[in-house]
Amino acid sequence: MWDYSEKVQDHFFNPRNAGAVAQANATGDVGSLSCGDALRLTLKVNPETDIIEDAGFQTFGCGSAVASSSALTEMVKGMTVDDALKISNQDIADYLDGLPPEKMHCSVMGREALQAAVANYRGEEWKDDHEEGALICKCFAVDAVLIEETIRANNLSTVEEVTFYTKAGGGCSACFEGIEEILNKVMLERDEEEVVAPPPEPVKPAKAPLTNLQRMRRIEHTLEAIRPQLQADRGDIELVEVDFDKKIAFVNLSGACSGCQMAAATLGGVQQRVMEDLGEFIRVLPATEMGKF
Amino acid sequence: MSEGIYLDNNATTMVSPEVVQAMLPFFTEQFGNPSSIHQFGNKVGLAIKAARKQVQKLLGAEHDSEIVFTSCGTESDSTAILSALKAQPERKEIITTVVEHPAILTLCENLEKDGYTVHYLKVDGKGRLDLDEYAKLLTDNVAIVSAMWANNESGTYFPVVEMAEMANAAGIMFHTDAVQAVGKIPMSLKDTKIDMLSVSGHKLHAPKGIGVLYLRRGTRFRPLLRGGHQERGRRAGTENAASIVALGKAAEMALEHMEHENICVRAMRDRLKEGLLAAIPNCFVTGDPDNCLPNTLNIAFEYIEGEAILLMLNKQGIAASSGSACTSGSLEPSHVMRAMGIPYTAAHGTIRFSLSRYNNMPEIEKVIAAVPPIIAQLRKLSPYWDAANNVPVEEPEKAFAPAYA
Numbered sequence: 001m002w003d004y005s006e007k008v009q010d011h012f013f014n015p016r017n018a019g020a021v022a023q024a025n026a027t028g029d030v031g032s033l034s035c036g037d038a039l040r041l042t043l044k045v046n047p048e049t050d051i052i053e054d055a056g057f058q059t060f061g062c063g064s065a066v067a068s069s070s071a072l073t074e075m076v077k078g079m080t081v082d083d084a085l086k087i088s089n090q091d092i093a094d095y096l097d098g099l100p101p102e103k104m105h106c107s108v109m110g111r112e113a114l115q116a117a118v119a120n121y122r123g124e125e126w127k128d129d130h131e132e133g134a135l136i137c138k139c140f141a142v143d144a145v146l147i148e149e150t151i152r153a154n155n156l157s158t159v160e161e162v163t164f165y166t167k168a169g170g171g172c173s174a175c176f177e178g179i180e181e182i183l184n185k186v187m188l189e190r191d192e193e194e195v196v197a198p199p200p201e202p203v204k205p206a207k208a209p210l211t212n213l214q215r216m217r218r219i220e221h222t223l224e225a226i227r228p229q230l231q232a233d234r235g236d237i238e239l240v241e242v243d244f245d246k247k248i249a250f251v252n253l254s255g256a257c258s259g260c261q262m263a264a265a266t267l268g269g270v271q272q273r274v275m276e277d278l279g280e281f282i283r284v285l286p287a288t289e290m291g292k293f
Numbered sequence: 294m295s296e297g298i299y300l301d302n303n304a305t306t307m308v309s310p311e312v313v314q315a316m317l318p319f320f321t322e323q324f325g326n327p328s329s330i331h332q333f334g335n336k337v338g339l340a341i342k343a344a345r346k347q348v349q350k351l352l353g354a355e356h357d358s359e360i361v362f363t364s365c366g367t368e369s370d371s372t373a374i375l376s377a378l379k380a381q382p383e384r385k386e387i388i389t390t391v392v393e394h395p396a397i398l399t400l401c402e403n404l405e406k407d408g409y410t411v412h413y414l415k416v417d418g419k420g421r422l423d424l425d426e427y428a429k430l431l432t433d434n435v436a437i438v439s440a441m442w443a444n445n446e447s448g449t450y451f452p453v454v455e456m457a458e459m460a461n462a463a464g465i466m467f468h469t470d471a472v473q474a475v476g477k478i479p480m481s482l483k484d485t486k487i488d489m490l491s492v493s494g495h496k497l498h499a500p501k502g503i504g505v506l507y508l509r510r511g512t513r514f515r516p517l518l519r520g521g522h523q524e525r526g527r528r529a530g531t532e533n534a535a536s537i538v539a540l541g542k543a544a545e546m547a548l549e550h551m552e553h554e555n556i557c558v559r560a561m562r563d564r565l566k567e568g569l570l571a572a573i574p575n576c577f578v579t580g581d582p583d584n585c586l587p588n589t590l591n592i593a594f595e596y597i598e599g600e601a602i603l604l605m606l607n608k609q610g611i612a613a614s615s616g617s618a619c620t621s622g623s624l625e626p627s628h629v630m631r632a633m634g635i636p637y638t639a640a641h642g643t644i645r646f647s648l649s650r651y652n653n654m655p656e657i658e659k660v661i662a663a664v665p666p667i668i669a670q671l672r673k674l675s676p677y678w679d680a681a682n683n684v685p686v687e688e689p690e691k692a693f694a695p696a697y698a
Binding site: 009030032040058059060062063064066103112 | 596617618619626637693
């Protein structure tokens with residue numbers, strides 16, 4: 001069973017704005033029948049003000065598809081068309097208190113239906129560049145098509161690089177076999193030797209024991225290096241306290257990171273990086289845990 | 294049983310209370326290692342021997358030594374196929390079907406990467422094989438044929454007894470994944486040419502984590518796990534004694550209830566089928582209803598999606614399963630439904646109801662009453678449905694053709 005938030009369940013069992021809007025002047029049909037999710041969004045836009053006065057959906061799809069559609073219609077009602085277009089798929093997921101990684105594509109479908117409907121209203125032709133592959137990395141919801149395209153575009157040749165560019169494999173690392181397969185396929189096309197994953201490099205012990213100040217600086221330095229990646233996902237991280245006796249670094253995850261279902265996996269990845277840079281064992285925990293130690 | 298109506302017995306079954314009772318002593322006083330010579334071990338050894346006999350009887354095997362206990366159906370499947378390949382290194386081909394369980398299909402796809410050729414037999418609209426196509430593939434290059442006895446999604450039988458005869462006549466080993474069939478229909482393996490057969494305990498009211506590989510005496514064999522002399526060296530590793538005893542008890546009970554399964558459970562299934570088909574427009578039974586397991590009913594509800602149906606059923610305490618892509622997190626609906634040529638708009642709306650002897654008629658009537666409003670409610674949301682007239686929209690595929698379909 002999926003771990004659906006209460007908001008998702010509420011919007012599924014009590015969908016808002018179900019059905020087509022009467023006198024709609026904008027329609028967006030998107031989705032994929034093969035993967036079993038498709039959505040028709042109808043809007044009634046006031047041509048004078050460009051304000052969306054009514055919105056309705058008809059969805060062929062699973063619980064989270066219905067919930068994403070329902071949430072979208074609630075969000076756009078009363079907005080101007082231009083403001084509505086600023087809604088990202090993450091906004092839809094946030095509105096629902098998050099979606100499981102396998103289901104994020106439902107929120108993408110919502111955003112695309114909106115784009116298609118607005119294009120229809122403006123008399124433009126909407127073309128999607130959407131192609132979805134099998135889900136490879138479940139920790140960060142990265143699919144095969146994205147991985148393959150990224151490998152091609154950036155001429156990647158190791159699993160590590162793929163993780164750096166796409167985040168795939170950065171969590172539990174169970175998908176390394178899948179990533180290697182895609183790498184091998186692309187590299188064979190490039191006439192390169194197949195990759196053999198290099199054995200992980202052992203963590204090098206620090207030459208001389210560091211002072212606490214040096215360690216703290218080093219941890220901060222590592223976090224600084226990680227921040228751009230988190231900021232790209234509209235999140236952030238800051239160091240709050242380090243308890244060297246208990247070997248714990250407490251951090252604050254903020255922005256999109258707070259409350260994200262992947263927060264634990266993210267912290268796991270952060271801890272790994274901090275340990276590698278520091279050359280010793282240390283736990284990275286959210287600052288909310290501070291009182292417990 | 295706890296509250297709720299459990300109609301997902303092809304996924305797994307409740308462990309019978311009698312089975313639980315039978316296995317409990319093997320967690321406490323009967324803890325010995327059956328390989329040990331002392332009294333602690335000896336009693337456990339004797340219990341395993343009795344369980345082997347019980348399973349032998351259920352399968353109708355000639356010898357009890359043909360029963361090899363494993364950890365699950367998947368292990369039995371892998372052991373069978375990999376053993377056939379290892380024992381006959383000159384043979385590089387496998388014959389199987391497109392509708393097998395992932396325990397077979399994923400293994401075969403992986404073997405293709407290692408250079409083996411796998412022939413996947415296709416099925417028709419009712420999930421039936423073309424035996425002429427099969428006959429043509431039986432050559433000296435084939436190491437093993439693996440075809441399931443009954444399909445887990447549609448319940449449809451393959452003619453495995455006949456297929457085993459054909460393979461045997463061509464000098465080819467035959468394996469069947471019978472995890473859905475064992476315990477539901479009578480078997481007499483000694484009268485067939487089936488060389489290997491997989492059983493899964495948790496499909497017949499034994500616990501999870503125990504399986505059997507039936508291995509006909511004289512079949513060339515190479516173990517998957519090597520180590521100690523357990524299971525006559527054919528499956529090393531200290532025996533899961535409690536679960537083996539449990540499976541023995543479950544096998545004995547399945548045999549006792551064989552008639553019940555084929556009369557009473559079948560009658561409940563038939564009532565469910567008739568009740569739902571009468572109450573709901575635009576739905577149909579998938580597979581071959583005249584030639585399928587007595588407990589299984591798979592219905593495609595057109596123009597809606599299965600996970601949504603399951604969530605609504607679950608809210609009313611009814612448990613079933615679906616062939617939709619969403620329930621598994623994959624990008625395609627069930628490979629079984631696609632292989633039968635069921636269109637996407639129906640394949641995503643397939644619901645499997647699988648019964649057991651622990652269900653009763655009042656439960657079935659409750660389900661017959663609960664399902665139609667759920668289907669109607671979801672169809673109201675569907676772009677393919679004309680809610681005002683309660684019929685599908687005209688020319689559904691044209692009326693709604695979303696981008697990137």
